[in-house]
Amino acid sequence: MVRARVALARGGDVNSFAELVTDLHPFVFRWALTFAHDADDAEEITQETFVRMHHKLHQFKGQSALEGWVYLITRNIALERRRKSKRRKWLSESVLPGLEDVYTTDPGARVDRQRLSAYIRHFFVTLPPRQREVFDLVDLQGHEPAEVADLIGSKPGVVRANLFKARAAIRGHLMELHPAWREIDL
Amino acid sequence: MTTCAECLQEISTARLADVRPGTAVAYHAASCPSCAGVLEDIRFAEWQLATSLNELQPQSSTQSLIQGALEGSERLRRRRLARWMRGGLAAAACGVFFVFMEMRTETDPENDVITETIRLKCMTATQASDLATMYLRSSVSRIFVSDELRTITLRARSDEYAAARMAIDQFEAAPSCVSPPPSADADVIVTPGQEKADPSSAPRQDDR
Numbered sequence: 001m002v003r004a005r006v007a008l009a010r011g012g013d014v015n016s017f018a019e020l021v022t023d024l025h026p027f028v029f030r031w032a033l034t035f036a037h038d039a040d041d042a043e044e045i046t047q048e049t050f051v052r053m054h055h056k057l058h059q060f061k062g063q064s065a066l067e068g069w070v071y072l073i074t075r076n077i078a079l080e081r082r083r084k085s086k087r088r089k090w091l092s093e094s095v096l097p098g099l100e101d102v103y104t105t106d107p108g109a110r111v112d113r114q115r116l117s118a119y120i121r122h123f124f125v126t127l128p129p130r131q132r133e134v135f136d137l138v139d140l141q142g143h144e145p146a147e148v149a150d151l152i153g154s155k156p157g158v159v160r161a162n163l164f165k166a167r168a169a170i171r172g173h174l175m176e177l178h179p180a181w182r183e184i185d186l
Numbered sequence: 187m188t189t190c191a192e193c194l195q196e197i198s199t200a201r202l203a204d205v206r207p208g209t210a211v212a213y214h215a216a217s218c219p220s221c222a223g224v225l226e227d228i229r230f231a232e233w234q235l236a237t238s239l240n241e242l243q244p245q246s247s248t249q250s251l252i253q254g255a256l257e258g259s260e261r262l263r264r265r266r267l268a269r270w271m272r273g274g275l276a277a278a279a280c281g282v283f284f285v286f287m288e289m290r291t292e293t294d295p296e297n298d299v300i301t302e303t304i305r306l307k308c309m310t311a312t313q314a315s316d317l318a319t320m321y322l323r324s325s326v327s328r329i330f331v332s333d334e335l336r337t338i339t340l341r342a343r344s345d346e347y348a349a350a351r352m353a354i355d356q357f358e359a360a361p362s363c364v365s366p367p368p369s370a371d372a373d374v375i376v377t378p379g380q381e382k383a384d385p386s387s388a389p390r391q392d393d394r
Binding site: 014017018021022025026029030033034039042043046047048050051052053054055113116117119120121124136138139140141164167168170171172174175178 | 194197198199200201202223224227228230231232234235236238239240242243244245246248251252254255256258259262263
């Protein structure tokens with residue numbers, strides 16, 4: 001079905017291309033969010049992805065899944081944009097409260113979970129792109145590491161190593177914020 | 187018995203979905219409120235992150251996206267075409283330049299230069315020099331005069347040389363000239379490098 005649509009779209013059929021875009025739009029936007037600075041940036045990456053997809057549709061041989069091919073386009077565009085704009089100004093950085101405010105000081109040490117969410121978003125976006133990508137695909141989207149390795153054209157060992165580093169970085173920060181951390185005798 | 191340090195070490199890198207009841211971490215967390223709190227908060231934070239990312243929806247409509255993609259793709263196609271055309275034009279310009287340079291080399295005056303020494307019978311070398319100077323106008327032209335030997339050496343393009351030589355020959359062949367005509371061999375002293383020159387361009391002694 002998808003291949004037939006691709007073949008038609010390749011031949012210039014606008015309706016088939018429109019159907020492909022309609023199916024892929026949410027996925028591409030979600031993938032773009034992993035690399036983007038904010039939602040607007042993700043929108044731009046999404047738009048550019050479909051431009052390039054249409055332009056290079058004749059290069060898609062159908063030997064792999066269309067989603068995987070489009071994911072690679074999205075990833076390349078995002079990384080190109082990242083290289084072009086060296087700035088690392090993240091949306092979450094501008095609204096972060098002080099680190100010590102995450103947990104209240106009452107005896108129950110209740111967690112301010114809203115702030116905790118802001119922090120994990122901050123730690124997530126400050127990860128190196130490869131680690132962020134792998135962490136998102138495996139831990140947040142639920143793909144298997146071997147599947148991710150296939151998708152991004154990397155070795156499973158590299159994926160696991162990046163995943164390990166990403167988890168350690170994010171959770172290490174979260175643990176340091178937790179009041180119980182200081183009580184635990186390490 | 188798992189310690190808190192071991193438990194946290196495991197939590198810091200493990201897949202949280204793998205921390206199920208019955209595992210060492212879960213067993214320890216059940217009896218340790220601190221580790222349980224850490225585990226719960228990390229699980230909540232990651233769940234919250236995944237949810238917030240998954241719930242974000244694109245604001246642009248699919249229709250505008252399709253339209254933009256088609257227009258953008260067409261723009262890319264044109265840009266690519268223009269790049270090919272620019273490349274073609276550059277290659278053509280290079281070709282034209284190369285051909286021009288080749289043609290220019292073929293007509294290079296340096297390759298068309300004749301150098302000859304003429305023995306004079308009537309005129310002095312200075313007179314012959316004054317006469318030849320009128321015809322030798324190019325930058326490669328040279329006249330070497332020797333009054334003692336009564337010879338003049340002309341270095342010039344073949345057409346200039348022919349004109350100058352004709353003028354000199356006319357004066358040398360005048361009836362008032364009393365000196366006997368020397369042999370043809372003695373008339374022209376060929377200098378090294380003259381082999382390239384076209385002998386037909388120079389008038390022969392026999393023609394006079």
